[in-house]
Amino acid sequence: MSMMWPLASSALTxxxxxxxxxxxxxxxxxxxLKDRLDYFWFQGTETFFRSRMNTHKSTVFRTNMPPTFPFFIGVDPRMVAVLDCASFSTLFDLSVVEKKNVLVGDFMPSLSFTGDTRVVVYLDPTERDHARVKGFCLDLLKRSAKTWVSSFLSNVDAMFDAIELEVAKDGSSNLLVPLQKCxxxxxxxxxIGADPSSSPDVGDNGYVMLDRWLALxxxxxxxxxxxxxxxxxxxxxxxxxxxxxVSGDYRKLYELVEKQGREVVERAEAEYGLSQHDAINNILFVLGFNAFGGFSVFFPVLLTTLGRDKTGLRGKLKEEVRRVLKTRGESKPSFxxxxxxxxxxxxxxxALRLNPPVPLQYARARTDFMLQSHDxxxxxxxxxxxxxxxxxxxRDPVVFDDPxxxxxxxxxxxxxELLRYLFWSNGPQTGTPSVENKQCAAKDYVVETACLLVAQIFNRYDEFVCADDNTTVTKLEKATDSGKE
Known part of the structure; x- marks a missing residue:
């Protein structure tokens, strides 16, 4: 195993x-403009960073990041790139950096997309509203735990029922649409305790509405x-x-929360001092941007990684899942x-290490300070x-063997021990989301839910195979030795 390196510490500087x-x-x-063309066109994102890292012989360097010229007035593209675990960890040290309005760098989408509310992701912990809004988000997720597992597994089973039918009929099935509906x-x-099917338009097209809202x-x-x-x-x-x-889409989603999430909204007003309007906009951001957006990026990668594996991993996972469920006397996985x-x-x-759902993290220096890389x-x-x-x-080779x-x-x-270097949630995997930091409120729910998805696949199927070059499921074999569906 590679040498273990501490996280950022001024004592080592x-x-x-x-x-x-x-x-x-x-x-x-x-x-x-040159950097933008390299980033998007001539090099692509990873080569953009790797080539500059090699040129400067440093994991820390200056560069421009999109968006840039011509119509992004007031957006400063100048950045300091930090590309190793030591320097990257500084992005979460709130004693030296701040997180105000830096979700996607110096560019900030219009607040119209969030109902003219500066939702929690744009707030720095030093701002007065951060604690109460983050506290509400944490409470929202804690209370959702009562129905999280049952709701997830019932929708996963419905998704695989649909995929099974299509595979049986056509020989394959693309999992993206069924997965996003799920x-x-x-x-x-x-x-929010809502049933989107009660609104035909949202029930049928809610996932498309969120896709459009995110994309713009x-x-x-x-x-x-x-x-x-x-x-x-x-x-x-x-x-x-x-x-x-996308204003029409957002209005329909807003009305869904307003009508069916009344209990949640009233709790935000009574216990956290939020207005109804700000509560709904924050709920929609947590649901649409953080949760739906994150799962929609990560789950296809996770599933296709399993479905394309040729090392015998699926057999090992199947054995572990069924052994644990049998020992516990469970017919389906639980937290x-x-x-x-x-x-x-x-x-x-x-899977989170190699394919973090949010590839870029930003922070602005709160004060002058010394940033350290490994060397x-x-x-x-x-x-x-x-x-x-x-x-x-x-993929830091100083931290991870065979990265x-x-x-x-x-x-x-x-x-x-390496989990303290696993950064995918605006903080390390060993960190705990709180009102004092910017770590994703749903960090633990993402891991648990991904584990539930993997476990239910190998509880339900003896074999699960995906195409090598896309998100198509090509083979499903129902379980024969577990007594499950």
Whole structure:
């Protein structure tokens, strides 16, 4: 195992050589434009960061990040990239950085997308409203635990029923649409106690509404790959999108929460001092951006990783799942049973390591401070924006052995020590979300829910196979030795 390195600590800085931060921002307009074209077109995101890291021989360097010229007035693309576990951990040290309005860097989508409410993700813990809004979000998730497992598993079973029928009929089934329908229905039930099917439009198209709402906020900052270059640069990355394109969708989702989530909204008003309007907008952000968006990115990766595996992992997972369920006398997995499934849990952690749902993290220097990588210290000035690309950070060879390889057992046994370097939730896996920090309120729910999904697959099926190049399920064999569906 690689040498264990501590997280950022000012005490260690004096023992490291001090270097100026390498790299430059180039000429005004031209420098940011060149970096934008490299990022989206000529190099792609990972090569963009890797090439600069190699050029500067440093995991810390200056660069520009999209969005940039021409129509992003007031957006400063200048960043300090932090691409190893030591420097990246600084993004969560709130004594030296702040998180105000930096969800996607210096660019901030119009507040119209969140009903003119600065929702919790844009608030720094030093702001007066952060504690009560984050407290409400934590309480919202805690109370949802009563129905979380049953709602999730019933929707997962409905999803696989539909996939089974299509595989039997056509020989394959793309899992994306059934999966998003499953995620949307389960989150509505668990988080707000709503049944989206009671509103035909939302019931049938709620997941599409959220997809559109998410896309318009993030398109200027992501490589969509839906139209060829240079059209993508001209049409998708050159300007921010107006809210009115999805205002009708947002109004319908707002009304769903307003009508069916009344108990949740009233609790936000009575116990946390939020207005009805701010409560609903924060609920929609937690449900739509954090939960639905995160699960929609991560679950397809997790499922296809399992379905494409050729190392025998599926057999090992099946054995563990059925052994634990039999020992506990359970017909379906629960939060308690998946906590006993070490390989299932380690597999989920490893999938999160290689494919974090949110690839970029940002923070702004709260004060002048010394930033440390593994081998050097760098002076950062107050107000500078730091940017970490998580998929590269999570392949830090100083921390992780064979970092490019998917190793399902990586976080088992002594490997659990590595969890303090597993950053995917705006903090380390060993951290605890609280009103004092910016760690994702649903961090633990994401892991537990992913474990439930893996466990139910191998509780239900003897074999689960996906195509090698897309999200299509090509083979499902019902369980023959577990007595389950």
């Amino acid at each position: 004096s023992s490291l050589p001090t270097r100026p931060i390498p790299g430059s921002y180039g000429l005004p307009l031209l420098g940011p 995620i949307f229905a389960f989150l509505c039930k668990s988080i 906020q993030l398109l200027p900052t992501v490589n969509a790959g839906i139209i060829p270059q240079p059209l993508e640069e001209i049409l998708l990355h050159s300007f921010a999108y107006p809210f009115f394109l 308690e049973s998946v906590r006993e499934m070490e390989l299932v849990r380690s597999t989920v952690y490893e 050097a210290a760098f002076e950062v000035r107050k107000g500078e924006l730091l940017c970490g690309y998580q998929p590269l950070v999570m 490019e390889t998917f190793v399902p057992e990586r976080f088992m046994g002594g490997g659990k």
